[in-house]
Amino acid sequence: MTTPITATTRLFRFVQWTLRPDRDDDAPPLTYAFRCLALGDDDTECGARSKSTTEPIDSQDWAFAHMRAHPEHTSYAEVIERPWVMWREGST
Ligand SMILES: [Zn+2]
Structure with a gap:
């Protein structure tokens, strides 16, 4: 199930x-x-991890390269970093 990305107050x-x-x-x-x-x-x-990139395809390319080097490594997690900000009511 996907958690919606919404604001929290x-x-x-x-x-x-x-x-x-x-x-x-x-x-x-x-x-x-x-x-x-x-x-x-x-x-x-294994814990090997790609560099963080702004283009999803670049980190996916890393996964294919890692599997070529380690053919038995077929399970991955995508790590997404999304910036959030605190916003005070009444500020501009
Ligand atoms: Zn691995």
């Missing part, structure tokens, strides 16, 4: 704060990486 010290995805022009970029989940003979995770 809380009252903190009598000031209304909203936490929301930062989509401003100067916000940090959304980044993507892949991490290898394959388990070794001793059940420890």
